[in-house]
Each structure stands twice: as C-alpha cells, then as structure tokens.
Amino acid sequence: xxxxxxxxxxxxxxxxxxxxxxxxxxxxxxxxxxxxxxxxxxxxxxxxxxxxxxxxxxxxxxxxxxxxxxxxxxxxxxxxxxxxxxxxxxxxxxxxxxxxxxxxxxxxxxxxxxxxxxxxxxxxxxxxxxxxxxxxxxxxxxxxxxxxxxxxxxxxxxxxxxxxxxxxxxxxxxxxxxxxxxxxxxxxxxxxxxxxxxxxxxxxxxxxxxxxxxxxxxxxxxxxxxxxxxxxxxxxxxxxxxxxxxxxxxxxx
Amino acid sequence: xxxxxxxxxxxxxxxxxxxxxxxxxxxxxxxxxxxxxxxxxxxxxxxxxxxxxxxxxxxxxxxxxxxxxxxxxxxxxxxxxxxxxxxxxxxxxxxxxxxxxxxxxxxxxxxxxxxxxxxxxxxxxxxxxxxxxxxxxxxxxxxxxxxxxxxxxxxxxxxxxxxxxxxxxxxxxxxxxxxxxxxxxxxxxxxxxxxxxxxxxxxxxxxxxxxxxxxxxxxxxxxxxxxxxxxxxxxxxxxxxxxxxxxxxxxxxxxxxxxxxxxxxxxxxxxxxxxxxxxxxxxxxxxxxxxxxxxxxxxxxxxxxxxxxxxxxxxxxxxxxxxxxxxxxxxxxxxxxxxxxxxxxxxxxxxxxxxxxxxxxxxxxx
Amino acid sequence: xxxxxxxxxxxxxxxxxxxxxxxxxxxxxxxxxxxxxxxxxxxxxxxxxxxxxxxxxxxxxxxxxxxxxxxxxx
Numbered sequence: 001x002x003x004x005x006x007x008x009x010x011x012x013x014x015x016x017x018x019x020x021x022x023x024x025x026x027x028x029x030x031x032x033x034x035x036x037x038x039x040x041x042x043x044x045x046x047x048x049x050x051x052x053x054x055x056x057x058x059x060x061x062x063x064x065x066x067x068x069x070x071x072x073x074x075x076x077x078x079x080x081x082x083x084x085x086x087x088x089x090x091x092x093x094x095x096x097x098x099x100x101x102x103x104x105x106x107x108x109x110x111x112x113x114x115x116x117x118x119x120x121x122x123x124x125x126x127x128x129x130x131x132x133x134x135x136x137x138x139x140x141x142x143x144x145x146x147x148x149x150x151x152x153x154x155x156x157x158x159x160x161x162x163x164x165x166x167x168x169x170x171x172x173x174x175x176x177x178x179x180x181x182x183x184x185x186x187x188x189x190x191x192x193x194x195x196x197x198x199x200x201x202x203x204x205x206x207x208x209x210x211x212x213x214x215x216x217x218x219x220x221x222x223x224x225x226x227x228x229x230x231x232x233x234x235x236x237x238x239x240x241x242x243x244x245x246x247x248x249x250x251x252x253x
Numbered sequence: 254x255x256x257x258x259x260x261x262x263x264x265x266x267x268x269x270x271x272x273x274x275x276x277x278x279x280x281x282x283x284x285x286x287x288x289x290x291x292x293x294x295x296x297x298x299x300x301x302x303x304x305x306x307x308x309x310x311x312x313x314x315x316x317x318x319x320x321x322x323x324x325x326x327x328x329x330x331x332x333x334x335x336x337x338x339x340x341x342x343x344x345x346x347x348x349x350x351x352x353x354x355x356x357x358x359x360x361x362x363x364x365x366x367x368x369x370x371x372x373x374x375x376x377x378x379x380x381x382x383x384x385x386x387x388x389x390x391x392x393x394x395x396x397x398x399x400x401x402x403x404x405x406x407x408x409x410x411x412x413x414x415x416x417x418x419x420x421x422x423x424x425x426x427x428x429x430x431x432x433x434x435x436x437x438x439x440x441x442x443x444x445x446x447x448x449x450x451x452x453x454x455x456x457x458x459x460x461x462x463x464x465x466x467x468x469x470x471x472x473x474x475x476x477x478x479x480x481x482x483x484x485x486x487x488x489x490x491x492x493x494x495x496x497x498x499x500x501x502x503x504x505x506x507x508x509x510x511x512x513x514x515x516x517x518x519x520x521x522x523x524x525x526x527x528x529x530x531x532x533x534x535x536x537x538x539x540x541x542x543x544x545x546x547x548x549x550x551x552x553x554x555x556x557x558x559x560x561x562x563x564x565x566x567x568x569x570x571x572x573x574x575x576x577x578x579x580x581x582x583x584x585x586x587x588x589x590x591x592x593x594x595x596x597x598x599x600x601x602x603x604x605x606x607x608x609x610x611x612x613x614x615x616x617x618x619x
Numbered sequence: 620x621x622x623x624x625x626x627x628x629x630x631x632x633x634x635x636x637x638x639x640x641x642x643x644x645x646x647x648x649x650x651x652x653x654x655x656x657x658x659x660x661x662x663x664x665x666x667x668x669x670x671x672x673x674x675x676x677x678x679x680x681x682x683x684x685x686x687x688x689x690x691x692x693x
Contacts, residue, residue, distance in 0.1 A: 003668045006626040006689045014675040014688035016630075025683060029660065030637030034682025041684075051466045056328070057477075066475045072464035074331040075477035076324065077354050083321040084328030088464070090312045091284055091334045095466055113324070116317035190643065190679045230637040 017041035019050055019070050026064055030230025032220035033061060033129060035187040037068050039197045040100075040127070043204060044071060053096040054088050056081040058110075060102040061135040079110020082117035085124040089207075096207055098125040103144040104134045107169040114169070121178030121212040125203035128170065128215055131222035132241060139225035143167035146244050151225070166244055170217045174250035180212035182251040186219045186242075188234040211253075219245050262443040269409040269435045272442050273339065273365060274299035276413035277311075281450040282363075283334035284312040286325035288344060291377040292433040293367035296339045309450055319344040323351030323364070330360040331476035333456040333463030335417050339365035341433075342383050343374060346391070352426055353392030356493070357478030361420035363413070364398075365429045367436035370601040378601020379433030381523060384578035387428050388552040395490055397497045399427040399504065400551040402522040406440035408549075414445045419504065421459070423496055430551060432574065434524040434603060506549035507558055511537060515544025517617050518562050520583050521572040522548050524603060529572050531606035532613060541618055551579070559586035568592045568617040572609055575599060592617065625673020625690040627665060633685035634662035640677035640686060646670040649677060 020041035027033045044053050050071055057065040059078035066073030076084045081099035089097040106114050106128050117124065133151055134140040141151040141158060146166055148157040158166075174182040181203055185196040196218055203214035219241050221233035228236055267275070274296050277285060287297040297315060305311035312329075316322040322338045329336030340348060345366045355362050366387065370380035383391075387400050399419050401412040409431060416427040456463055467473045480486035510530055512518065517536070521529040526547040536543035546562065548555050562569070568591050571580035577595040584593045596612035598604045627648075634656065640663050641649045650666035663686075665671060673690025 001624060001691060001693065003626040003665070003671075006624060006673075006691050007628060008689065011673075011689040011691050012687070013625075013673055013690045014678040014686070016684035016687070020684055024633055027682065029635035029682075030639055031682050034684065035680065038682075038684045051468050053466060054332075054464050063479060066473070066477060070467065070473055072467045072474045073476070074328060074464055075358075075475065075479060076327070077350055080320070080324035080327075080351070083316070083324035084331070086314070086321075087284060087286060087312075087325035087328030087334075087336065088332055090314065091329050091332055091336075092465065112317055113321050116321065188680070190674075190676045193679045230639050231642045234639075234642075 017045045019045045021068055021070050023067060025068050027061065028224045030221070030223050030233065032131065032187050032218065035193060036127065036129065036196070036218055037065065039193070039200055041069055043197065043201045047201070047204065049096050049204070052094070054092070056085045056088070056097070056099040058099070058101040058105040060105050062100050062102060062129065063136065065100050079105050079108070080113055081105065082110065082113040082122070082124070082126065086117050086120070086122045089122055089124050096204055098127060098204065098207065100127045101129070102135070103128070103130045103132065103142045107143045107167050111169070115173070115176070118173050118213045118215070119176045119178045123207050123210045124213060125200070125207045126213065126215045127200060128217040129220050130217050130245060131220040131225070133222045133225040135222045135225050139222070143169070146240060168245065170215060170250060173215050178212050179215060179251060180253050181206050181214040183215070183249045184217040184219060184245060184247050186237070186247055188221070188237060219247065264441050264443055266439055266441055267406065268295055268437055268439050269403070269406045269431060270295035270367065270437070271299045272406045272410040272444070273413050274303065275444050276410040277337060278303060278305045278309055279445050279447050280414040280417055281309065281335060281448040282311055282337055282417065283450055284325070284329040284336045286314050286316050286322040286336070286338050288316050288319045288322050288340065290341045290344045292369060292379070292436050293339050293341045293365065296365065311450065319347040320351065323348040326362045327351055327355055327358070327360060330355065330362045331358070331464050333460030333465065337363035337365070339367065341367050341369045342371050342380070345383065345386070349392035352398065353394055353396060354478055355426040356396035356398065357394060357489070358476050359424040360426070360476065361424055362426045363416040363420055363429065364426060365431065368430065368432040370599065376601040377433070379524060379574060379603060380599070380601055381432055381525060381573050382575035382578065382599065383430065384551065384573070384575060387430050388554070396493060397552050399423065399425060399500060401427065401429050402549060402551050403429060403431050403435055404523050404526050404547065405435070406438065406442045409435060410442050410444055423500055425496070432524050501553040504550060505553045505555050507555040508547040508549060510545040512544035512546060512562065514542055515562070515565070516542040516567050517544070517613060518566045518569045519543060519545045519572060519609070519613065520548070520559060520569060520579070521545065522551060522579065525572045525574055528604055528606055529609055532609035535606060535610045536613060543613060554582050556582070556586040559583055563587040563590040566591055568594065570594050570596060570613050570617050572604065573597045574603060623672050623690055623692050625671040625688060626668060627671065627677060627689070628687045629663050630685035631656050631662045633683050634660060635683055636660035636662055637682060639680045639682065643676045643680045645674065645676060646672055
C-alpha cells in the first residue's frame with residue numbers, strides 16, 4: 001500500500017481542529033502557545049461549545065489569540081482578564097468562559113485580579129502559560145523566572161537580593177477556597193499533551209457545572225526568549241522548570 | 254435644577270447617590286461593579302440593600318479594586334450588557350486605564366464620579382477638580398468621553414438613564430460627573446419608570462458586535478483595542494474623532510437663567526451652578542443684569558452658546574470648585590471678545606452666593 | 620511486517636520548521652526539508668515514509684497544527 005493510498009479521508013486519525021482557524025499563528029517556531037491553542041480548539045469542538053464559549057485574551061504573546069480560535073473573544077488590558085471573565089460569566093452564566101494568560105499577565109500585573117477571581121470562586125477556567133519570561137516584549141524577567149535564569153532584565157541571572165523569589169502562584173491559588181481544580185501540566189511530549197487536554201477539558205466542564213474556579217498551568221517553553229532551539233528548550237524545561245514547578249494536580253475537588 | 258414633574262408621580266426623598274442606584278435598576282442596568290470610596294459608597298450600598306438580582310436579575314458585585322471594577326464593566330459591556338461603575342476621584346484615577354480601553358474598544362459603559370478634593374488622597378469634601386481628567390482625557394490616547402454634570406438629585410436619576418442611552422447610541426463610555434454635594438444631599442426626586450432589561454435576542458439585534466457566543470452563521474466577535482498597523486490605528490482614530498464631532502453637533506445640553514438680556518454671564522456646572530443661581534438673583538435685585546449658563550454636558554461643551562453670549566455681554570465669570578479648569582473652555586469659546594474671569598474655592602469648600610456675588614462685582618462689573 | 624501503516628500530510632505553508640515533530644517521531648520518519656516554504660522555513664516531510672505507523676506523535680506536539688495523520692490496518 002503506497003502513501004497515496006493511505007492518505008484518504010477514511011483513514012484520517014488526526015487533523016487540525018476546525019475551531020482553530022486556517023490563518024498561520026504569529027508565534028515563534030516551536031512555541032508552546034500553538035499546542036495549547038490547538039487543544040482548546042479540539043476541546044471546544046468536541047464539547048460542541050463553539051456557540052457557548054467566550055474567551056478572554058491577555059496582553060502578552062497570546063494577545064492575538066482571538067485571531068486563531070473561531071469563537072467570540074474579548075481582549076483584556078494587561079492582567080485584567082479575570083475581571084472581564086468575572087463579569088462575562090456572571091452576566092451569561094450558561095456560557096463557557098475562560099481566560100488565557102501568561103505568567104507576566106497573571107502573576108505580576110494581574111495578581112490581584114487573579115487571586116480575587118479565584119477567591120470568589122468565579123465559575124471560569126484559567127489557562128496559565130508559564131514559561132518563566134516575558135515573551136512578547138523581548139524576554140524580560142517574569143515573577144516566575146527561576147533562580148539564576150538569564151533574561152534581558154536579569155542578564156547575569158535572577159538573584160534573590162535584587163529580584164526576590166520565583167513566584168509559584170499556582171500553589172498559592174490552590175490554597176484558596178474558591179478554586180476547585182488546580183493542576184500543573186506541560187505539552188512537550190505526546191503523553192503530556194494528552195494529559196493537558198484532559199486537564200483543560202475538566203476545567204471547562206467545571207466552569208459549566210458551577211464548581212468554582214479551575215486553573216490549568218502549562219509549564220511551557222519560550223525558545224526565543226531562552227535562546228535555545230525548540231527541542232533543547234524542552235530538555236531545559238524538564239531539567240530546570242519542572243523541579244521548581246512540579247507537574248501534577250495541586251487540587252481536585 | 255427644577256423638579257417640575259407631574260403631580261401624579263410619586264415623589265421620594267433621597268440622596269443623590271441613592272437616586273443613581275434606584276435609577277440604574279429601573280432603567281434595566283445589567284451589571285454594577287464597584288469599590289467603596291467616600292463620598293459615593295451609598296450607590297453600591299443601596300444596590301446591595303435593594304438586591305436587584307432577585308427582581309430584575311441585575312448583577313451587583315463588589316470588586317477588589319477600581320481597576321477590577323472598570324474591567325468588569327469592560328467585560329459586561331463587551332457582551333452588550335448595560336454595565337456601570339461608580340467611584341470618587343482617587344478611584345476614578347485608578348480607572349483611567351480601563352476607560353481608555355473602553356474608548357478604544359468602542360464599548361458603551363457608564364461611570365459615575367462623585368468628585369472629592371485632591372490631588373492625592375485629598376479630602377472627602379466635595380470638589381469639581383476632575384474636570385480636566387474627565388473632559389480632556391485622563392487616560393492615554395485620543396479619546397473623548399460624553400460627560401454629564403448633574404446639579405440635583407433629580408438629575409442624578411435622570412442622567413443615569415440618559416447616560417446609558419448615549420453610551421449605546423455612540424458606543425462610548427459616558428461619565429456622570431457629580432460632586433460630593435450632589436451625591437450626599439437629600440432632595441425630592443421622581444424616579445424613572447421601570448424598563449425591563451434587554452433579552453439576549455434584543456441584545457443580538459441592538460449590539461451585533463456583542464460577545465454572546467458565536468453561532469455557526471456568523472463570524473466571531475472580537476472586543477479589542479489593539480491595532481498594530483499604523484493605518485488601521487489611524488482608521489480607528491478617525492472613526493472616533495468623527496463620532497465625537499457628531500456628538501458635539503447633536504448632544505450639547507445646557508440650562509439658562511436670566512440670560513436673554515444679561516450683560517454679565519456666569520458659567521458654572523453642578524453644585525457651583527446652584528450657588529451661582531442665587532448669586533444671579535442677588536445681582537438682579539441690585540439692578541445688575543446677570544445671567545447664568547449651566548453646562549449640563551461638559552463634553553460636548555456648549556461652546557456655541559457661550560460664544561453667542563460673548564457678542565451680547567460685557568464680561569463673564571466662571572465659578573468652579575477647583576483652581577479653574579472649565580474656565581479654559583469658556584475662554585476658548587469667547588476667544589478674547591470679552592473678559593472671562595474666574596472665581597473658585599478648593600479643598601472641599603463650597604463657595605457661598607455672597608462670595609460669588611462679590612466676585613462678580615469685583616472682577617466683572619468694574 | 621508492521622500491522623499498521625501510516626502517512627502524514629504536512630501543511631507546508633503553515634509549518635515553521637521547529638523540528639519538534641522530527642524529535643517526537645518514534646520511527647524516525649521525519650526530517651526537515653532542504654527546501655524552504657514561502658516564509659523561508661525548512662518544512663518537515665516524511666523522509667522515510669515506509670516506517671510511518673500513523674501514531675500521530677508528530678501531530679500531537681506540533682505547535683502549528685500543520686500535520687494531518689492517516690492510518691490503515693493491514
């Protein structure tokens with residue numbers, strides 16, 4: 001059987017989800033954002049929720065998320081996505097409302113909005129992309145930047161006296177009574193992509209069941225910011241990010 | 254300033270802040286998001302006591318900050334919902350980012366500022382010192398905000414209804430710029446009639462841009478203000494500016510007292526205008542032909558009307574509870590044809606009619 | 620002889636040549652092409668199509684959703 005014989009709609013096992021638009025994404029080659037966008041597109045399609053979903057895009061690399069997923073979107077001011085999501089979900093309680101935020105957006109400028117939305121138990125899902133760096137503005141230090149990690153504003157590596165400690169905000173959010181599901185995943189292998197998909201689907205289901213706030217942190221790479229190849233970034237992430245941000249469920253009730 | 258309502262209507266006695274809360278519920282507001290600050294806290298307190306979520310279904314939420322409140326308003330407005338917040342000067346400073354985003358995303362929203370004295374934490378006493386912040390654009394970028402200046406408890410109620418109508422007509426944030434006196438004082442008020450909240454089907458027709466979830470037969474709706482291409486950014490700028498010119502043409506509101514034969518014109522808004530009305534009566538009693546023009550909309554400003562009076566009067570006096578802010582717009586309207594003087598008090602002090610009358614005699618009637 | 624046989628189609632214009640699919644493929648099917656697409660990216664292709672089992676590993680990790688996977692049972 002030749003390759004051309006196999007390439008037949010009857011034999012299709014994997015394709016770009018229809019909710020993900022055909023336009024090319026602006027992300028750098030190898031960027032984790034693309035994988036997560038694809039998963040969100042798959043889940044919304046499989047749940048049949050395209051008509052019921054409102055996404056809240058952040059400021060940061062994912063600012064253009066609204067161009068890539070074929071759903072209604074609001075683009076928030078930097079860090080304010082959980083405030084927007086709060087209002088949208090309260091005014092449209094039967095909708096699926098999720099935010100998509102990076103570590104600078106969620107854990108620095110938007111810390112107050114994040115913590116209070118979670119503490120109120122808003123019935124929203126928060127997708128949190130943690131790559132330890134500000135990608136969009138050119139690789140500056142984020143609250144999640146690791147000890148000794150180089151960035152354009154910590155060119156000799158992050159030090160505690162100057163910059164304080166890396167912020168494990170997900171652990172903090174798991175302490176809040178308003179959160180129902182807090183998990184940390186990755187998307188660098190087939191198995192991890194599958195687990196992250198399950199996690200995001202559960203977060204979306206929780207939003208619809210009114211169980212409280214769900215947070216899915218995805219420990220991610222920013223190979224441009226880290227100045228490594230995509231494959232080397234994955235290795236670096238496993239060796240350096242995972243010890244500081246260990247994978248697994250932090251809370252599931 | 255006159256409460257000329259039909260005898261058959263129920264007259265209530267309440268604070269200006271309370272009137273805003275009642276009017277919001279009655280005009281079909283969908284969501285209020287706020288943070289406590291004196292002297293406007295009664296707005297949210299009244300809403301929480303009235304529990305409109307049990308009657309009209311209106312959402313009322315105390316947010317963690319003014320930053321969160323204004324962004325909740327953005328979220329609600331993006332869904333085509335009648336969304337509002339209220340605060341006082343320091344809190345409104347914190348909201349400027351969100352107001353700029355509302356303007357950039359062309360979203361309808363109502364913001365109430367019950368002004369207190371500043372700068373900084375300032376005082377909880379009344380002030381009108383946020384005129385510049387409001388009408389000149391306190392946030393970044395080229396935008397304008399329709400600004401209503403109530404001068405009575407009745408207008409606090411009426412302007413709430415009007416603000417939503419204007420916000421949705423022009424897809425722009427609208428500010429109700431009151432001060433601590435109007436917010437705190439009790440007066441007679443006839444509340445607006447109940448209007449039901451819009452259904453989602455009605456919103457879909459009225460606000461086809463609203464993010465309510467994307468049906469298969471339409472393209473997705475995006476609420477955003479990001480324009481990386483210079484030409485696209487300028488297109489938005491031009492569209493907004495053209496809308497502001499339309500607003501200037503259609504929506505100017507003002508009130509006049511004894512202006513027809515006035516030789517001396519006082520220009521004042523809000524609480525200052527109430528004081529000045531008495532000062533005009535005192536002047537008239539002494540044979541001085543004084544009049545009062547009270548701008549009700551601060552943007553759009555009654556430039557034409559003030560310009561018209563520059564041809565008929567010998568001088569003008571602008572009275573404000575500030576160091577003199579609106580006076581600059583009066584001078585622009587007059588363009589040097591007659592002297593425009595200023596009298597104001599700051600720090601939360603409300604000028605008395607005697608003060609204003611003395612200022613009128615000293616500065617203008619020389 | 621393998622019990623399943625697979626094939627992939629790469630959306631050449633969408634591919635950014637990040638190489639993650641090449642690394643992920645357990646059967647060493649994929650390589651980056653010496654040819655570049657219109658954006659200058661060396662897109663991925665099946666260098667050894669006979670070894671493909673249609674496991675979809677490449678597609679799962681692809682950040683640009685540019686890989687479509689087909690599989691048949693023999």
